[in-house]
Amino acid sequence: MKRLLTLILCLTLVCACGTTLGEMSGGVQAFESGSDMLVMCFSATDNTWDVAVKIAALTGADIFRIEPEVPYTSDDLNWRSSDSRANKEQENDSCRPAIAGLPEGLDGYKTVFIGFPIWWGTVPQIIKTLIETCDWQDKTVVPFCTSGSSGISDAIQDLKAMDCGAQICEAGRRFPAGADEDEVRRWLKEIGYLKEEAGMNRMIITIGDSELTVRLAENESAEALKDWLASGPKTISASNYGGFEKVCPLGVRLPSHDEHTTTQPGDVMLYASNQIVIFHGNNSWAYTRLGWIEGKTNEELRAILSGPETEITLRLE
Ligand SMILES: Cc1cc2nc3c(=O)[nH]c(=O)nc-3n(C[C@H](O)[C@H](O)[C@H](O)COP(=O)(O)O)c2cc1C
Numbered sequence: 001m002k003r004l005l006t007l008i009l010c011l012t013l014v015c016a017c018g019t020t021l022g023e024m025s026g027g028v029q030a031f032e033s034g035s036d037m038l039v040m041c042f043s044a045t046d047n048t049w050d051v052a053v054k055i056a057a058l059t060g061a062d063i064f065r066i067e068p069e070v071p072y073t074s075d076d077l078n079w080r081s082s083d084s085r086a087n088k089e090q091e092n093d094s095c096r097p098a099i100a101g102l103p104e105g106l107d108g109y110k111t112v113f114i115g116f117p118i119w120w121g122t123v124p125q126i127i128k129t130l131i132e133t134c135d136w137q138d139k140t141v142v143p144f145c146t147s148g149s150s151g152i153s154d155a156i157q158d159l160k161a162m163d164c165g166a167q168i169c170e171a172g173r174r175f176p177a178g179a180d181e182d183e184v185r186r187w188l189k190e191i192g193y194l195k196e197e198a199g200m201n202r203m204i205i206t207i208g209d210s211e212l213t214v215r216l217a218e219n220e221s222a223e224a225l226k227d228w229l230a231s232g233p234k235t236i237s238a239s240n241y242g243g244f245e246k247v248c249p250l251g252v253r254l255p256s257h258d259e260h261t262t263t264q265p266g267d268v269m270l271y272a273s274n275q276i277v278i279f280h281g282n283n284s285w286a287y288t289r290l291g292w293i294e295g296k297t298n299e300e301l302r303a304i305l306s307g308p309e310t311e312i313t314l315r316l317e
Contacts, residue, residue, distance in 0.1 A: 035059070035060045035061050035062060036108065036109055036110040036111065037059055037060070037061035037062070037109060037110070037111045037112070037113070037193070038061055038062045038063070038064060038103070038106070038109040038111075038112045038113070039052045039055050039056045039059075039061045039062070039063045039064070039112075039113040039115065040063075040064045040065075040066055040103075040112055040113070040114050040115070040130065041063070041064075041065055041066060041113075041114070041115035041116070042065075042066040042068075042115070042116050042117075042124060042126050042127060042130070043065070043115065043116075043117060043146075044072045044077055044086075044117060044124075045077070045117075047117060047146040047177035047178070048115045048116060048117050048144075048145060048146045049065065049115075050177075050178070050179075051115060051144060051146060051175050051179055051184060052065075052113070052115045052144075054179075054181050054184040055113055055115075055144065055184060055188065058181070058184060058185055058188050058193075058194060058195060059113075059188060059193050059194065059195055060195045061111075061113065062109070064103050066099055066102075066126065066127075066130060067099065067100040067101065068097050068098065068099065068100060068126055069097070069098035069099065069100045070097070070098070072085065072086065073085075079119075079120075086119060086124070087120075089124070089125045090119050090120045090122075090124070090125060092125075095125045096125060096126075096128060096129040096132065097124075097125055097126040097129055098129065099126060099129055099130060099133065102130075102133060102134065106134055106135070107135070109139065110138075110139060110140065110294065110295055111139065111140045111141075111142060111193070111294065111295075112136075112139055112140070112141050112142070112166075113141075113142045113143075113144060114127065114130070114141055114142070114143050114144070114159075115143075115144045115145065115146075116143075116145050116155070117145060117146055117147065118145050118146070118147035118148075118150045118152070118155060118174070121150050121154050121155075122154050122155045122158045123145075123155045123158055123159065127159075128162065131159065131162050131164050132162070132164075135165070136164040136165045136166035137165040137166070137297070138165070138166075138295045138296070138297075139165075139166045139167070139295060140166065140167045140169055140294045140295050141159065141164075141166040141167070141168050141169065142169040142171075142172060142191070142193070143155060143156055143159060143168065143169070143172035144172055144173050144174070144175065144187075145172075145173075145174050145175070146174070146175050146176065146177050146179070147174055147176075150174070151174050152172050152173065152174040155172075156168060156170060156172050165297055166297070167265075167266055167293070167294065167295060167296055167297065167298075169191070169292065170264050171190070171191045171292070173187045189218050190217075190218055191215070191217075191218075191292075192215040192216055192217060192218060192291070192292075193215075201215060201216045201218075202214065202215055202216065202316070202317035203216055203225070203226075203229065203291065203314060203315065203316055203317065204314070204315050204316075204317055205268075205278065205293075205312055205313070205314055206312065206313040206315075207238070207246075207304055207305070207307065207309050207312050208304075208307060208309045210304045212278075212293045212296065212304065213293065213294045213295065213317070214268050214290070214291040214292065214293055214294070215291050215292050215294050216290065216291040217289045217290060217291050217292075219257070219288070219289065220255045220257070221254050221255055221256055221257070221270050221288045221289075221290060222289075222290050222291060224254040224255055225254055225270075225276075225290055226316060228250075228252055228254070229314055229315060229316050230316070232315070233313050233314065233315035234313065234314050234315075235311055235312070235313045235314075236248050236249060236250060236251060236276075236311065236312060236313075236314070237249060237310060237311050238309060238310055238311055238312045239310065240305075240306055242281075242283065243281060243306070244263075244279060244280060244281025244282060244283050245263075245277050245278060245279050245280065245281065245283065245305070246277070246278045246280075246305045246306075246312070247271070247275055247276075247277050247278075248275060248276045248277070248278070248312055249274060249275050250274050250275060250276055251274075252274065253273045253274045254270055254273055254274070255273070256270050256272075256273045256288040257288050258286035258287055258288050259286060259287070259288070260284065260285070260286050261284070261285065261286070261287050261289070262282060262283070262284045263279045263281075263282055263283050263284075263285075263287070264279065264282065265279055265280050265281060265282075265298040265301045265302070266279065266280075266292055266293040266294075266296065266298075266301055267279045267289070267292060267293075268289075268290045268291045268292065268293060269287035269288065269289055269290060270287060270288040270289075270290050271285070271287055276290065276314075278293070278305055278312075279301075279305075280298070280301040280302040280304075280305040280306060281302070
């Protein structure tokens, strides 16, 4: 499927631009990596694209540039003018600028990084076009952006509010224009997507007939959990608590560095050093992060984690 994607995009490039991938500095790009991760990026002036390219290189993901059907001119991007195209689009909630072309074969990707510049505190409307055009069921979306100074949290909330079926990763990151590779690497390491660590960094939770894939955090607690599971799967007791979590005593103590956290569905946390807590709702308390569940919607998490099962099995992938 990805071969098809690569071919289509290469042909598009050769036909549309009369050039080759190697000669291109912008436009649609894709290359086959064998990865189940894709970086998709809209970037009007290349700041976010530069970050996208670094993410693809550091994760081994494929990469795809989202091009508007009508390219933005510099006048269109004049945020100081209330008449500029970008400003008018942002003011119009129902505006959905058309995208020039989308990758076929999106189905083959489990994790999609979505990059964009911040426009008026949130995602450009063309990102909403993207979200509404594709099927995001069972995918994890990891947002990233560049901006003059605004953060990414409003954009993440706006993406979540679209309820597209993907799990939107709360650990999305804002970068300044010209962010260096180390900064991008640190973030990817923190969220467990750095290439050299991928594959060693996942745990499977079995609950009844369901399996949840957990991307483990990069910290001492997750390392200790991996050491504990290195000798084989462990089955432990589990109970539902508070209408928002499944709590499971480990029977061992792990190192912890608790921080006050408001949990999101899919968070896997260590509580009191000796209990693993798996969230399908929100709670504010002091926890140490162990990881994030990948590729499940909030509804799926709720159904799986609020069921009657009284034990779970943990194993490394
Ligand atoms: C229409 C418009 C609105 C913008 N709004 C914001 C904003 O609210 N906050 C901010 O920090 N930067 C804002 N910026 C600056 C861009 O987010 C920033 O320059 C970004 O790095 C551009 O990325 P790009 O080169 O990938 O398009 C805005 C830029 C434009 C064109």
